[in-house]
Amino acid sequence: MLLLLLLAACESSSPPDAPAQPDSAAAEPQNSHQRMVRELEAIRNQARIENVYFEDASLAETRLMLSGLDPHAPPGLRLNLLVELADASRRLGKNSDAVDALLEIHRLLQDSGIALSEKQQLALLYETALTWLRLGESENCVNCRTGDSCILPIRPGGVHQYPRGSREAMKVFLQLLEIDPDNFSARWLLNVAAMTLGEYPDSVPTEFRVAPERLMSSTEFPRFHDVAQGVGLKTINCGGGAVAEDFDNDGLIDILTSSWDPGGQIHLFRNRGDGTFEDCTEAAGLIGILGGINIVQGDFDNDGWTDVCVVRGAWLGNAGQYPNSLLRNVNGRGFEDVTFAVGLGSERFPTATAAWGDYDLDGDLDLFAGNESGPCRLYRNDGGQSFTDVASEAGVENERFTKGAVWGDVDGDGRPDLFVSNLGADNRLYRNLGNGRFEDVASQSGVTSPQWSFPTWFWDVNNDGALDLYVGSYQVGIEHIAREYFGLEREAECDGLYLGDGHGGFRDVAAEYGLTGVTQPMGANFGDLDNDGYPDFYLGTGYPMYDGLMPNLMFHNRDGTAFDNVSYAGGFAHLQKGHGIAFADLDNDGDQDVFIQMGGAYPGDAFGDVLFENPGFERHWLRLKLVGRTSNRSAIGTRIRVTVSAPDGSRTIYHSVGSGGSFGCNPLTAQIGIGEAERIDLLEIEWPASGDRQSFEAISADQFLEIEEHADAYHVRQMPRFTFRSES
Template identity: 30%
Template sequence: MKHLALQLSLLAALAGCGGSSSEPPAATADQTPQASAPAQQAPAAAGNSQATVTPPIQGTGRPQHFRFSSKLADSGIDFVQVSGNSPDKPFPAANGTGCGILDVELDGRPDVYFACGAKFPLRPKAPGPRDRLYRNRGDWHFQDISTLAGIGLPGYSCGIAVGDLNSDGFDDVCVTRYGATLCWISQGDGTFSEQAAELGIDSTEWGTSAAIADLNDDGLADIYVCNYGQWNWDDSAYCGDPVRNIRMFCSPTHVPPQPHILYRNSGSGFVDASEESGIRVRQGRGQGVLIADIDADSHPDIYVANDIHPNFLFVSDGNAFAEIGEVSGTAFDHLGQAQAGMGLAIADVDRSGTPDLFVTNYQNEHNALYSNLGNRAFLELGLSVIPEGSLPWVGWGTSLTDFDLDGWPDLIVTNGHTDDNLAELGKEGDYAQPAGLWKNQNGSFVLAGPAGDYFRTTHVGRGLATADFDQDGDTDVVICHQDAAPALLCNDTPTAAQLAGTLSIRLIGSHSHRGALPATLQLQTSPPQTFILHAGGSYQSSSQPLATMVLEDTTAEKMPPLQIRWPDGSETTVDGLSPGKTYTIVQTADGTQEPRLYLCP
């Protein structure tokens, strides 16, 4: 292991170290969600999430651990999602869409890509809603650059995966869709070119979530695509009450699963390596995927959440994968039953030094937490570690993130039912549901008190992504809603003193793939803070690959040593980092020398 004495270089032009912009913010109409719920459910309009009389998931008598404020109103984000829901209940509309975080211009400010659905039956050449891309101009102002960037095609988009597919230093975007997967390749000037077909990505399946990372340790970015199932408009089943002609979405069991796809990067394009890589051993209705070094052997592993199928855990030997979901204890809940696996999160929840896995599930199923016991063994502890607030809700996008900067990853889940006519059919549940927010207290989660107007109202959530949108050192949130505007939530929780004690790290690979995912960072506090930089996660969404850790010793002037395990297995220890700063750490070309460090202004 290399041991590095800190040597700083200031380079504002470096990717990810952007300064402030002098451009004036774009003015838009108020699109903020309503602060209070109406008395009864009403159709969502632009900027208004659906709301019901369902009580908030946060009890008013609880301490206010977190504070979030909505920034949508004057942000310039005027996107309104289209799910495709109708009285005919086309199945893809139930699952909705996600979003992704990227840095289009390498100015260090996280931009946002929103996936949009469409009405069924699909009409590929007809005008209709499109995906939208918003550039972050600073100070919570965004500019719609969809047309300028050249993105957006007719069709039903589902998930967003972000990564550098051609190692040119710019973020590219893969969009999973019903019937295709698109790849928007950055041209380096703020525009994108759709190149899926010429790159060899010719899927015609119904893709949901995807993730981009180097999966065979060759320094090139590969793609894992979750496919859901075989459904088409012309022969979709009728579910509901035929006497009253009231349809509801069918159970997933009506949709046969489709095999997932692993696209391997050859350097000149992509080839379908699903069979040879070992990921075709089973089928499942895939909904969430994340890529991380889960077993700490310096090879990337893949965890997949499946809908009423066992979840997959593919562990890598550097070339191929073995599926060990059932053997490892990550396929089922604590009773040995498959759940509705949707969203995924990963973090060292108990600060044991090993990553734990979290899965969101359906109503009357608890959200599952798989505690890592080491040696590829896990114990499902969701009901005991997260005892409150999960069973009544349908969970989707999620993140394990240290929102209050106390060194322990907290938990957020966006909720929302699939059916908007439950009462009409005499079924329990509410379409719009409150988001859940839990504080991590030494490895167990406590339901938080009110955290702002957004958490006092109900919404029909789907995708969720995290990023430090205002570059103040803490983590903010964007949440996608069905047939409504998204939520843009500023984290106001940490104090100025806490923000001054943070350390934010971006990695750039050289010997490893440039995106440097997956990687593991460990700050030598007591106990250590382990941060898992992963690809994918949440639900059909991609978050900013930024590691944030905290200085727990308030008397110290420097951070404790930071250990980095790069995707190629090489390790580095960095000493003397200053708190309250963001660093970009660049691996050297051979992976054996001291990396370069850049302090971002």
């Protein structure tokens, strides 16, 4: 009762072909932009009627039917309407109304003598407790948010000022557990409710209590603090994408966010360089560019200004046949939607992911679009003026429920290969054959799992020069998370971590590296928190249902040999649903801060974005902006090798230029930690299209360098350091 099917969209694996749209490849960019705005407005209006997540017509209709119901109508009819009212109210964030409807259901059942089965009774209690808990979240974490809100273990600053919601939730969860003491989901949420009241662990009966040590990191780690509110990042949205990038080429990293809500406005926050951000959405011409579960950046026309692809329609099956967008950056002044002008607007598929890469090494970025319930698309870039779909002849249509896609040269032949993660089916590793075609070698390479894959990326986890692969498992259910907190055996699959051998082979080392837990990630990305030269990673967790309350997870790389969960010690264990993630030095102090776009699937599960400020580790770094000339201007796919001297000897650090994971984008400017070294002995750069290799020696640490392909020298960019501060 009151539960929506999580992956109803997955049930239709063979939908009809996406409807073709009139070809507008010759349209002027401005006409393309206006056309997209009109279409997105129509989608927004239609979603309010038909979209199972966002429609509000049924709520008004149910209220009307209840108000006009004959007092002598059968109790069962009133009961059904109250169930619909509670469900719709909570979905739309009207939590007080949802609570009232549920309380009325309890009264009606008592007065009418309608008997529920034990299963129905437990479901009603669970949903009642959950709705009370959500009321407490909205009254406190959303409307009275502090830097400690919703971060486990909850500190005094995050304790609810308005305790009624969580207190009532605890009462109902305890009622449920009297009947079903082995309901681990209810046990976990009971503990969460107690934490929000500042009464954990004492107020939780011993037999239902999560041991406090389960909420502690096994290693010390400095605490990062959420400063989003103070620096001007104040939007509240449903889940969506995030890109951290210097969109106006001033050397400062800006932030672009999206929301999967069909009526959710894309937002551009310009970094002012004084510790605050300015919402420049209107000035950038983005008003009316709506929706977008994911966004990814790349300079498709090689004009030196970074553009953005927006993908839409994921999780909705045939109902998600929305257009994607290509936003052209107009000299740093703003964006225009050129989707129709470049020939990308002729099809509609539900799309969750996209990835830029120069697969044919002709010097411009091609685009892979990962569709969920239709063939994937590989759009060949024809000189920055138009795109041609070549997926069929290239052999990369996938025809599975695509959730993530990343490019990387896994076999060292200089050509970018393509990994595609699939939900509920084997993953694909498409080896680039160099003749415009690809071969799926996932089985031979040993990377078909997990079976419920979602976010993914290539990285060099142990600095051996060979690309490794991370694949997150999205086998959802709060019961899987709860079982781990109570020390029970895992019943869901864990994430995949594959070490590459540099020749196309991989070995699963997840257990060896300590990644044996259930994570259920959506948004995810990696970066180097402590500038030690080894990549760490952050997982935004959760799923659409309201009981998907679990901490987001940060893992620190221990010298390339294992990962430590530092979520609790570092202040990263946020309970709200995490989506697009970006690691970026947003205050120019030499270390990477962490931005995460927050919010769930329903309007009632919206939340504000989070910016974790890096407290600093007193280690050294090098920042590189690479400018392609023969290769793509963004330098995506360029390999960087940094050799430094350390007290324990020489070491080499490897980096590939890209935006990181498949759900959230780091800046294309490379930020490389070099540990205790005070200079770079040798910097080597290998460009993808030209094969050109550059090398530079004896470079002082802690500098921002700009290097052009084929150049004999580098340019030092002087950038002021500043401190995050509150808006005046």
